[in-house]
Amino acid sequence: MAASKNLVRSESGKIRRVVVVGGGLAGLTTVIKLCEAGVPVDLFSLVPVKRSHSVCAQGGINASVNTKGEGDSPQVHLEETAYGGDFLANQPPVKAMCDAAPGIVFLLDRMGVPFNRTPEGLLDFRRFGGTLFHRTAFAGATTGQQLLYALDEQVRRWETVDLEDDKGDRVPGEKMVRKFEAWDFVGLVLDDHGTCRGIVAQDLKNTEIKAFPGDAVCLATGGVGIIFGKSTNSVINTGTATSTAYQQGACYGNGECIQVHPTAIPGADKLRLISESVRGEGGRVWVPRDPTEQRRGRDVPESQREYFLEEKYPGYGNLVPRDIASRELFKKCFHEKRGVYNRQSGKNENEVYLDVTHIPSETLRKKLAGVLEIYEKFAGEDPYTNPMRVFPAVHYTMGGLWVDFERSANGSLVTGSPRNQATNIPGLYAVGEADYQYHGANRLGANSLLSCIWGGMATGPAIASYRKNLARSAWDMPSSLFERAEKREQKKYESILAMDGEENAYQLHQELAHTMLVDCTIERHNATLDKVLAKIDEIDGRMKRVGVTDTVQGKMNQGAQFVRHMQNMVVLARVIAQGARNRDESRGAHYKPDFPQRDDENFLRTTMAMHQGAENGSPATVRYVRELDYDLLGTPVHVTDAVDISLVKPRARKYDTAGAASAVAQSGPKASPAAQNAPAASTEKA
Amino acid sequence: MAQDKKVRLKVQRQDGPGLSSYWQEFELPWQPHMNVISALMEIQKRPLTADGKKTTPVVWESVCLEEVCGSCTMVINGRVRQSCSAMIDQLAPGGETITLQPMTKFPVVRDLMVDRARMFADLKRVKAWIQLDGSHELGAGPRQSQDNQETTYPLSRCMTCGCCLEACPQVNPSSDFVGPAAINQVRLFNLHPSGQMHAGERLDAVMGEGGVEGCGKAQNCVEVCPKEIPLVDSISSVGRDTTKRMLLGWLLK
Structure with a gap:
């Protein structure tokens, strides 16, 4: 069957919209890309999109811009991401993401994200886990919030843009984006062939349940941390939407891959994240050498502190990947019973010190104020003068809805292929933390914001080409299909x-x-x-x-x-x-x-x-x-469970020697004037 | 004994939009690190009033629980703030009763949940965005000084939580004053090198009825802003710019 010619109106004259569920970084980027391709969108979100869980991301977004002259490149970024994920990620999508990263960060800068700057007015970059390079652009320690706001603003602008029909005439009363906030996704509308034709959602304010046609549907509904109860996730991250799609026939990939972040603070309702950027800026993890030590952290002399990550992993020190750091912290507290003494509870708790008290307070204020403020408010202690007390917490869902990709001749992705980010349910796409695609068995810090935005940049064009070649619009399906759902x-x-x-x-x-x-x-x-x-x-x-x-x-x-x-x-x-x-x-x-x-x-x-x-x-x-x-x-x-490892050959994963994570950069970053002030944390404090 | 410690809440409830409100009291077991949200979560697990009557769990809005999303704003002991960062031990060290009320400047959806749609509509009104040519690759953005970043970043941390509107005496049913949050966004985008190119449009949006002139200089907004955004500075700065624009427009006539 030939695809229908009019891409704006269905045969019955309705406006042919697609549905995006979820208004975090991934969903919003998808919306922007769709709008730019002329595709009108209905955007659904449990909460006002400006309050999505992306706000919680603190540390930054990775891009190998190499402004510090260290010899960083997208190739090194690809290698370190594949190695960091222990080779479970398909590599072509990772390559596409790493190649696109510098452009994405520049785009965000153009959108007005207040990234920290160098004296020359360029973007500043800091270090993060699993790499020795300064690769992470950041806006204080509330980078996720700032990125979300920039995308939210652009989507709000699209809400005011009039829809044009295929002749370029304005369609009265129709805007490019319609937002449905405080709506809960409750199910997909699948036709007799199993093709996704829309969604059913519930208006939370009056509990009305309603079906919405969509030429395609994209789930950008985030991770599932709330399954583990108290985590660093927001209360909305229950995975209800991805679970529903799975129950309706979507394949779920690598569900067992759940990231535990090494540094969070205890709470009765939530375990609040203390960003990896704290260690990226030189923060050090330690416990007293003497397990019976009862003095306050700041009163324990240097010689009586065990910087256990630095000692065990001299190459990467406090910036080993999260899975390794979490296991070491867990071992220290649970198996060796070396958790630090807590003066309030009067006993040793399962907590270790995360110390920034040696870093000048001016630097802390400029680069980490947002996260230190969280510690101060919720732990009730000043982190500028007292080592923070932290413990691991469930943080990120590497697994998610299985999605496809189309590999290009150079090992990257075919731009705009309708296979990219497609689930096995025709017409259903997934993106962001809701998909399983980019992080393998462990995500590197500051790659999540990147994978969400890159995912959206791949999904928008993929849906646009799917829709272009769709034989019959969802908007021409019999109304009984939607009534039944x-x-x-x-x-x-x-x-x-x-x-x-x-x-x-x-x-x-x-x-x-x-x-x-x-x-x-x-x-x-x-x-x-x-x-x-x-x-x-x-x-x-x-x-x-x-x-x-x-x-x-x-x-x-x-x-x-x-x-x-x-x-x-x-x-x-x-x-x-x-x-x-x-x-x-x-x-x-x-x-x-x-x-x-x-x-x-x-x-x-x-x-x-x-x-x-x-x-x-x-x-x-x-x-x-x-x-x-x-x-x-x-x-x-036809697809199989084989992992595409065509770009970086699997090898043993170790972080004890510097540069081990990347073959092209074995020796680590080239010394440069800009990098000299932040070497591996192990040498930071004399 | 810590185990016997109780947390007492007095909650102003409302079953739906436009209905009358009523008070209910709750008594819950104290836990370490407890905040108002975790107290409300305990009510969900055991929805009983202090005198043991079965009731529905209290409805409230929350997302991040770390004071970056703005959702869980409510009036706690008479002061507007986020309930996630409202720690029980600080509010009621001696087990005092804590009162929770919905914000008064927005329509109530149910109990402590209000509808802040007007704030998002105001962001449209003041065109709080950069007029982007497109999301395709166009190279690096404009260079900016560290000073400019240090000025704009704090302005950009506004969570649209509504505290400033709640505290502002000029935001009331008989006025259409847009409030400090949206005016702060005008300043933020007018400070950006590309945003500046459309500064006039944003200033026009806050000139005249309901605009920046509506500020009564009570300065309550800065007092309650959880992110310590210099809202009064933003209002004066935008006020100066609108005055200049007005005079300029008059001179060019």
């Missing part, structure tokens, strides 16, 4: 409102989260994981006996909404735990003491999970596949 979701919601059992969904969440956090994060044991899986089944069963805490109809009802999110969290928890159980090796953030080595022969492959719904009273299960076929615009595409 709407009814299905209304019925589900009504069944939640009718739940009157004895269980409390919030308490069940706490139980699930506790199990996941304790037994499915830094160290994983098969016997324990079996218990985790049994616990997930148990909670799944008890979820059916929940009593909804709020039965109000037609008005904001967070209680009923939470039950839905919790149902979806249980499903993804199983994907994460079962994936961890199956992967009998150690790779990046996935670490099994019983299988301490990486096993490329058996496990250098993507974990591809498919949902198998509950049957005959037995709980839902996960079906793992080694390959799958999906239809793209009438052409079958």
Whole structure:
């Protein structure tokens, strides 16, 4: 069938919009790219997009601009990202991302992001984990917030831009972007061929459930940290949207790859992140050599401090990748019982010192004020004069919806290929932390903002070309398709409102989260994981006996909404735990003491999970596949779980010698006047 | 004994838009590191009032819980602020009752959740963006001095939380004063090398009715801004620029 000619209006005269769900960096970039390609968008978000979780990113965004004359390049960035992820990421998308990074940072600068500057007025760059180069552009220590605001502003501008039809005439009353904020995604609209034709969403302010056609749908709904309860994630990061798509047939990739960040502070509701940039600017991690030490951190003399990361990893010191740093902190506190003494609780806590007191306060104020302010407000102690007390916390979802890519002749991506960022459900795309694509088994610091924005820059054009070649617009599908989907979701919601059992969904969440956090994060044991899986089944069963805490109809009802999110969290928890159980090796953030080595022969492959719904009273299960076929615009595409390692050959991953992470830069950065003031932290304090 | 310590909340509730409000009290077990949000989360797990009556959990808005998203703004013990950074031990060291109310300058959605859509609409009104040619590669952005970055970065940390509007006496039902947040955005974008090229349009947007002239100089805004944005400076700076523009326009007539 030939693609329909009019790209603005459907045959029945409706405006042909696409749907983007999620308004963080990835979603907003996708929207901007679509608008520039002339594609009108309906943008859905749980919260006003300016409040998306991207605001929490602190440290910066990576781009090998090499303004310090260290010999950095996108090639080194690619190598270090692949190595940092322990070779589980397909390399062509990573190459495309690293090549695009300098342009992305310049673009953000043009959008008005107040990046820190050098004396010459150029962008300043700082160090981050897993590299020796100054590669991270930053706006104080609230870079994610500043990037989100810049993209939010551009999308707001598109909200005011009139839509033009294919002849270039303005369409009265129609703008390029329509925003639906405080709407919860509840399901995909799939036609009889399994093609995605739109979404069903719920207006949270009045609980109305409504279907929306979309020529394509893009999920940019972020990670799943709330499955682990208290984490560095925002309360909205439940993974409800990706879980729903998975339950409707989307493949989920590398679910077991969950990043634990080494440095966060305790809280009753959240574990607040203390950015890696603190160590990038010279912050040092230590514990007293004497475990019975009771003096305040600042009173412990230098000779009695053990800088354990610097001692064990002289090459990268405090800036080893997060999986390694988290394991070392965990070992220090749990296995060696060396956590520092806490004067408030009167005992040794599972915390280590993160110390910036040796750095001039003027430097701290200019480069780290945002994050030190968080420590001061929430820990109630001045980090300028007292070493901070920190511990690891669940932070980032490397896994996510499986997405495809089309490799170009030079090993990068074919620009605008409709395969890029496409899930196995035709017409459904995924981007940002919601996809699994860029970070392998461990993400390097400051690569997440980059992967979100780059992902959006790949997804926008991919959707535009998909839509161009689409035989029939979603806007020409029979209305019964959308009515059916709407009814299905209304019925589900009504069944939640009718739940009157004895269980409390919030308490069940706490139980699930506790199990996941304790037994499915830094160290994983098969016997324990079996218990985790049994616990997930148990909670799944008890979820059916929940009593909804709020039965109000037609008005904001967070209680009923939470039950839905919790149902979806249980499903993804199983994907994460079962994936961890199956992967009998150690790779990046996935670490099994019983299988301490990486096993490329058996496990250098993507974990591809498919949902198998509950049957005959037995709980839902996960079906793992080694390959799958999906239809793209009438052409079958065959993919396997093999990882594309065509650009950087896998080798053992070690961080004890400087420059180990990159073959082209074995010796590390070239000495340069600009770099001399920030060598590896181990030599920083004489 | 720490275990017996209680947290007492008095919450102003409202079942929906336009309905009348009522008070409810709650008593919860104290926990270390507790803030107002974690106290509200405890109510979700056990939705009972202080006298043991079953109720619905309190509705409020929150996202980041680290005071960078602006969502969880409410009036706590009479002062507008984010509830995530409102630590229980600081508010009620002796177990005093903590009162929670929704902001009053925005329509209530339910309980402590309000609708701040007007603030986002105001960002449109003042064209708080750079007029970008496109997102394709056009090389590096304009060079900027460290001084300029140090001036603009603090202005750019506004979370659209609404504290300044809540505290401003000039923002009220009988005035259409745009409020400090949007005026601060005018200053921010007019300081950017490319933003400057459209400074006039932004100034026009805050000239006349409801614009910068509406400021009554009460200076409450800087008092409550959680990010310590120099809002009064921003208002005076934009005020000076609008005056200049007005005079210039008059001279050119």
